[in-house]
Amino acid sequence: MSSINPTHATDATACPLCTDTGGHEVYSTPLWRVVRVEDSAFPAFYRLIWQSHVAEFSDLSAADRQACMEAVTGIERALRTALQATKINLATLGNVVPHLHWHVVARFDWDSHFPNPIWGTPLRSLAVPAVQLLALDLAELDERVRQALAELSA
Amino acid sequence: MSSINPTHATDATACPLCTDTGGHEVYSTPLWRVVRVEDSAFPAFYRLIWQSHVAEFSDLSAADRQACMEAVTGIERALRTALQATKINLATLGNVVPHLHWHVVARFDWDSHFPNPIWGTPLRSLAVPAVQLLALDLAELDERVRQALAELSA
Numbered sequence: 001m002s003s004i005n006p007t008h009a010t011d012a013t014a015c016p017l018c019t020d021t022g023g024h025e026v027y028s029t030p031l032w033r034v035v036r037v038e039d040s041a042f043p044a045f046y047r048l049i050w051q052s053h054v055a056e057f058s059d060l061s062a063a064d065r066q067a068c069m070e071a072v073t074g075i076e077r078a079l080r081t082a083l084q085a086t087k088i089n090l091a092t093l094g095n096v097v098p099h100l101h102w103h104v105v106a107r108f109d110w111d112s113h114f115p116n117p118i119w120g121t122p123l124r125s126l127a128v129p130a131v132q133l134l135a136l137d138l139a140e141l142d143e144r145v146r147q148a149l150a151e152l153s154a
Numbered sequence: 155m156s157s158i159n160p161t162h163a164t165d166a167t168a169c170p171l172c173t174d175t176g177g178h179e180v181y182s183t184p185l186w187r188v189v190r191v192e193d194s195a196f197p198a199f200y201r202l203i204w205q206s207h208v209a210e211f212s213d214l215s216a217a218d219r220q221a222c223m224e225a226v227t228g229i230e231r232a233l234r235t236a237l238q239a240t241k242i243n244l245a246t247l248g249n250v251v252p253h254l255h256w257h258v259v260a261r262f263d264w265d266s267h268f269p270n271p272i273w274g275t276p277l278r279s280l281a282v283p284a285v286q287l288l289a290l291d292l293a294e295l296d297e298r299v300r301q302a303l304a305e306l307s308a
Contacts, residue, residue, distance in 0.1 A: 055241070057230060058234065069211075091243070095269035096269045116273070
């Protein structure tokens with residue numbers, strides 16, 4: 001695929017996802033790690049970060065794409081089971097940090113932006129921190145995600 | 155997985171992606187169809203729509219998840235090969251229409267929102283319509299996407 005445009009930032013030495021964990025680490029394998037993103041508006045927000053520095057999903061081999069999405073699915077299922085989420089949002093953008101990472105976010109009809117994307121316009125203010133409205137505390141939620149990912153790897 | 159929260163809208167009769175094509179159809183299989191979204195700011199914007207009414211990616215079987223993402227990858231590769239895109243963005247949100255669909259959007263460092271998400275704040279105005287800045291016209295781009303998807307299904 002020599003005609004594919006290379007990413008605009010292939011310099012791993014300047015990549016924050018190559019030099020830093022990128023969040024509160026929940027689980028890690030040689031291929032990918034999962035962190036919880038610390039976002040007060042969206043507390044049930046996890047990110048799967050591919051360990052090696054590739055920009056696009058299609059840069060992965062077919063086997064790696066499958067492994068990647070089965071892990072994303074594991075996070076999604078853990079969030080669905082643990083929380084009464086209205087919807088799960090999945091995205092890989094990478095416009096700012098072109099190192100493959102997947103956002104997995106549990107959305108609620110009461111959250112500040114719903115049904116807008118988390119990157120869109122907020123629609124309401126909450127009377128209490130969003131984390132207080134989750135069915136589980138974050139340590140327990142992390143544990144559920146960790147267990148789901150460990151089962152996948154088993 | 156009986157403890158998984160069902161989607162908030164399982165009524166397919168009220169679902170616009172069950173009753174309408176959802177865009178300019180480019181390719182279709184029994185499992186999914188691909189349409190080009192008519193968005194003047196983001197002309198190289200395709201959407202893979204799952205044919206049956208499921209809300210979440212994890213509602214699919216493992217085989218269907220793989221078929222889904224291989225098709226998404228086919229669109230991504232066609233866009234990368236045809237256009238000098240800065241980045242490809244993939245997302246499945248479904249907060250408004252909870253019928254599984256994947257957004258596949260070619261992003262350019264000159265586009266109105268880059269590097270913000272397409273749902274975020276615009277950062278600049280263009281002097282000409284964005285479609286005029288693509289390396290191919292849309293009919294030819296559609297054909298490249300169609301060919302990539304036909305090869306997958308062959």
